[in-house]
Amino acid sequence: MRRSRLTRHLMATALPAALLLGSGTGTAVADPLIARNMSTYGLPGGIDTPTAETLPDGTLGATVSWSDYARRGNIFFQALPGLTAVLRYGRVDGINDYRNEGYISDRSLDLRYQVLEEDGWRPAVAVGLQDFLGTGVYSGEYVVATKTITPRIRVSAGLGWGVLAGNPRTIDVGDEGGTPNVDQWFSGSPKPFASVSWQATDKLNLIAEYSNDEYVANYSNGNSFQQGEEPGSSLNLAANYRIGRNYEAGLYTIGGETIGATFTIALNPREAAYPSGLEKAPAPVRPRPSPAADPEGWSGSWSQDPTAQPAIQKALGDALADEGQTLESMGLSATRAEVRIRNTRFINQAEAVGRTARLMTRALPPSVETFAITSTANGMPTSTVVLRRSDVERLENTEAGQIAAASQLVDAPRSAPGLVTTPGVTPRFRWSIKPYVDLGIFSAEDGLTHEVGAEARASYEITPGLIVTGAIRQRAFGDIGQRGPGIPGERGEYYTPEEYEADASLETTPEGVPRVRSDTRMYTGNTSPVIPELTLAWYEKPTDTVYTRVTTGLLERAYGGVSAEALWKPANSQLAIGAEVNHVRKRDFDQLFDFRDYEVTMGHVSAYYEFTEGFTGQLSVGKYLAGDVGATVALQREFANGWRIGAYATKTDLSAEEFGEGSFDKGITLSIPLGWATGEASRDRVSTDLRSLSRDGGAQLNVNGRLYDRVREAQTVDLYEGWGRFWR
Template structure:
């Protein structure tokens, strides 16, 4: 049983990959192999894609069809995950999966040891299928060297890629155990380290030729595999071990590859790719234009309002304009001498600098020169987060190109929110109710019932605010279309079924309440935040819980903890509760290493099945807010018969701001999560709100890296 991975995100991700916006290339773009990851056809090279590259490759080499997703989170690290459809083997007994063909899943990784120099080649090491069945497992070392338009590669591989076994294992000198490679799979989801570097290795390599035409790349490859001795006894004819191919670059986001492999098979692949780090956002044609400054010429039909002293300004009208044009839901407006303070929550612009710049323009057109500083005191769900102050005259100089962005930055202050004496000029009435409707999509991949199980649903959401720090919200979902009639398999489990009853939750009712909860927030002290909640907290659990977070202003670290008493919900996702209940929660430490903006989060605590353990999450965030990451959870049930298939919980994810994809600004994200299996061990409560996310505006690095947005 596979996790629901895309929730309304597939369409936006494909739009990104298909070239919905232009991409700036800072270096030569290398092409992907049939297995995903930079390479020739069947084999990898020592080359790496551009930092931030995200690729989807669909390739067909009879009898295998590969669905690959590859990511380049760091300049020297490549990660891939893959589903392989073996078209001439059944998934399992016909009583279980009917005529569905076999699906294999795997995780690959490649690390560059050093870059190419004048005399030395680039060298990389890697492994395929380290987190799957081990069916196609392989380890390798490969070197690449360029000579004009030719890029030569040569490598040595153990396992599937080197199954021809050209030489005795050089590691035999260390131990006889390296002489023989264990046969058979390792079990779905386990790391197959017991096979690493064992058995006779084979050579592989080849050459890539970049033709005078930018749209054409030619490849020739020596394949180290032995197709006459394939896994699952799926032996294939092979005339010679040389593969030939051509890559046609249809545009900067789409590559088409055709090849002739094994001397008897025509192959094809399509690669949709984009760079998340250098992605250029589409024009925001549906955003309102920023207001001109008071000194700028106004359109004839929009005469500038008269500038007045703060006490004489219509602040209700200003608050409405701040909401419409700057995206700020104002709670109050105050004055501290020559400083005007706008308290509110940014609801539209992903980059807070953009909202601050628009707010400064609005104030500049309405308030006289007695105000020299504008401060936006950012709030999130009633929590004061950070104050961003702009020196008004220098902001005018920036927009008039009389001041550089670097010099302007020295006049921008970001400070923690502190209690200070303030003259209240305006206090906004509380908006009691907000709501909306949307379409959603969810799917499960790779199960025995069908490769893709999907649902399209309509959702209505609503929030009733008792105060700015206390609200009741919920979601009502209605099934519109699905193929869950094929969803019949429940995976075995030796633990309490805290997640593996997924089929029941998805198929019992067409109308569900995935979430209905009462939530409260409070600032408990300087840099200390609190969150409490009760209700139907997620689709499978209801209960009560709380969280605290200490996140010092200006620091790269934070610590927090949550504790929850939850009870399992009925399968119809209404207000009925089942008998199973548990106390669960984790203490978590977050640390931004400062190395390529890599953040490590380590959690320790109790999970839904009552098991105790730890989760490590490592992610890379790029300057524009896009993020790539991976996580693993080890508990006292991991690796044991109690956990079952998969050994331990793990996953890879990509989180993309909708702002990168849409023609209007948005603070929402599209998150694509790939989890090989959903099991009961290491399962966490899927909370709707977390304090670390609610306090994201404390990320000063994201503000600084996107300060140019303050002009927009």
């Protein structure tokens, strides 16, 4: 979109003048160093240039930018107070590939770290890597400083390499991408860039920047492409308008000749739509009467009455059911009560424990001083919180840290003497019918794809720990159709489903790798009902610190068989060790009860470690679905309200050529509690796995009910991260 010469002149002169006029007065409208707007690359910045600003810790969001030079979709995450990460999918115009359509689709990843915070006269300083894992269209590095001049004006200046210096890296036409281009980092001659940001009003932000990007791509075969027209100058201008707390829209110019637009949505896990939630308030703690007012209750003689425990257990079970808890069993003596509860409502186990403790003060005779609240998952006791009743009464109106200090977390024994199972706990049948949405994103060939339908899901718990689970899906509409894998040497061309099914040799790549995931589109597009899962699972706890699972049946949409797992996880340990072995066979593409010829035995040994600030690291070593051997490294951060955001990477003994585009498997995981958005207490989640490609190397089996996430919710770091909700 072209601008007239008069318009370009006015924009180039009016904004700097406005910056000068507005520099003398104004009040602060944002915290220092917290970004006021996002760049077209999805990072705190100017327009095309970066700044040293950050986002509030934990912020997750997306930016879409459009101009004649590029169309970019960015997902950003403030992983640490100083570390910002961006996953980008861009359409770059002016460049041809095998499709000869005048543009390419490119995936890239950025990292930026703020090494110095602003302090007095010292500016904030950040170092960044741009497009360091992709093919290199946007590849560049930088060091940038940002200083607050007045409460409304910030100035940034830095040195850039690669595209930020107007010296784009040569792109290897044979590169599969996915490998860090370390040898190119901070190489070549750097050039300066700069930007000025003026917060004109509480909602309007104006930007002027000096950029060296010439929007040129050079390839190793000698081809060079101009991405759109060459910018008329190095001056870019922008205006951004904030809409509420979470949205921002903007217009910008590149070189004063082309108009572009941006839109940003940013969510902070700590800023829920309903911060206090919409669940009903818990019952208050009931202080015990004095011994003189209830001498029989304090004496403990009631415990000799055989009708006492059944009556108390029923009353407490009914009260817990109103709070979304299931009282699975109970042991009661004159001075101690143990309850085993299944939390079916609250995303934080601490809230379930706290509400249980309140209700125990109301249901139990006054002689009972010790409360032992045991959490269970899939019939397995996972941990026990031991409290003194007098502490619960004394600390009800204090901050949660005090009751945490007064409590004790211990391993829950497999069984305990005197426990009485609550009648009617099992067998238990549950079912639901819900819509489903499958999205395909970051695909170079397909762009954004979708499928919408309905899913009926049911589970039947025969006895504690023995569970039958099944689901049926019916597609309604969408553009994710059935398709064979790509034809080797003919990028953008695919085998038809009929061709793929008719020739068994196609189920192995030319490099000899079994197609365990690269034919995943063969499992889509079914207009008839499909069965994505139908399993029988048995959960057991052979010792106080060891958990086991055996699952058999149709484990996922592409594989059926047997999966067995064992996990060592003491309640107070930040470390856990697990082992899993699976023998599976490939399902037929109609996702019913038939199987194909491919089968494999695979599995892993895994170590998990819970760091501070909600971070959990995982290292898994073993054999994958395609028979390749290697390791997966994963890092996940969980916030107190249940948000989970993580990243993983897998490298096996397959070479980059055998793996194909991307070189190795990697992706981002995201899980958001439904209650964060609705305010209603719920354990339901919206989860997704963002990966650009479905390749065969490093492919894992997708089995529901893996032990670690089931067990850790009521243990150590995860329990105490949410302890602030104990009194809610």
